[in-house]
Amino acid sequence: MTETLKIAVQKSGRLYEGSMKLLKECGIEVSNGNNQLRVKAANFPAEIFFLRDDDIPEYVQDGVADIGFVGENVVREKNKDTEVHEKLGFGKCRLSIAIPKNAGVQKPAELEGKRIATSYPVILRQYLEKNNIRASIHEISGSVEIAPRIGLADAICDLVSSGSTLFTNELKELETILQSEAVLISNQLLQAEKKAILDSLLFRIRSVKKARNNKYVLLNAPNEKLEEICRLLPGMRSPTVLPLAEPGWSSVHSVISESDFWNIIEKLKNAGAQGILIIPIEKMIV
Ligand code: PRT
Numbered sequence: 001m002t003e004t005l006k007i008a009v010q011k012s013g014r015l016y017e018g019s020m021k022l023l024k025e026c027g028i029e030v031s032n033g034n035n036q037l038r039v040k041a042a043n044f045p046a047e048i049f050f051l052r053d054d055d056i057p058e059y060v061q062d063g064v065a066d067i068g069f070v071g072e073n074v075v076r077e078k079n080k081d082t083e084v085h086e087k088l089g090f091g092k093c094r095l096s097i098a099i100p101k102n103a104g105v106q107k108p109a110e111l112e113g114k115r116i117a118t119s120y121p122v123i124l125r126q127y128l129e130k131n132n133i134r135a136s137i138h139e140i141s142g143s144v145e146i147a148p149r150i151g152l153a154d155a156i157c158d159l160v161s162s163g164s165t166l167f168t169n170e171l172k173e174l175e176t177i178l179q180s181e182a183v184l185i186s187n188q189l190l191q192a193e194k195k196a197i198l199d200s201l202l203f204r205i206r207s208v209k210k211a212r213n214n215k216y217v218l219l220n221a222p223n224e225k226l227e228e229i230c231r232l233l234p235g236m237r238s239p240t241v242l243p244l245a246e247p248g249w250s251s252v253h254s255v256i257s258e259s260d261f262w263n264i265i266e267k268l269k270n271a272g273a274q275g276i277l278i279i280p281i282e283k284m285i286v
């Protein structure tokens, strides 16, 4: 291939590490040793552009970059003409309206006539209009959480992850208006060769995400319990069963999803499984 896919990632900040880790897990080698603005991948037809997250949707829309890794919150706020392809599983947070702990407000409708400080005026305005709440929006670019304390606003609308910023500023969440995580966006009019590189990248990303959500499980089972144990283990097709050197015992191998994990392990133990080993999966191609 002669074409190169231009990938925009955040230069520094909360999405940088997750973006670089994902590229690495996809087998794409990028050395950003000298803090460069753009770097060619060593073993994949891609070039990485390091940018401010707020600029990524516009650069992707305009074709300066072909694709970008950026928070859904930024995609929604900037409202550019791009296509969202895939959630990337990192940078998780929520955009919430929060009020001082001791404020009398109980529900969002009571924000009527109040002032809300935010860096997300577009998303907040949409929420207020949809819910018929007439509140005024005070746009500020940083340290939104101090606005109520200095008398600038009655409430804020800001990103929350652990909740500790709200807690230390004596604020509490009133309503979550958007759940967000990093997503892969692309330009709407990618040429065929670039589209093929994107498809190959998406295939790798999906394999990495699937592997993250699954574990490889190995266990020993007495033969008379095999049927019951295999029923608990769906596997990618069905579990692999191999005889052990010790007569009457088998080794069972399978894949289980992270969400079912504890539930299944307990049932396996109760069914007589022994020596259970759980191993992370690096890639999963289905
Ligand atoms: O320089 P550049 O413009 O690129 O970076 P930035 O400073 O604008 O963004 P950055 O690095 O702070 O965040 C990048 C993206 O990370 C955001 O757009 C979100 O998609 C995602 N993200 C995930 C977060 C958070 N979690 C988060 N907790 N972005 C910001 N925060 C802030 C929030 O604004 C608040 O000040 O963290 C504070 C709250 O955190 P908790 O843990 O105390 O609740």
Ligand code: ZN
Pocket (backbone or CB within 6 Å): 052, 053, 054
């Ligand atoms: Zn930013």
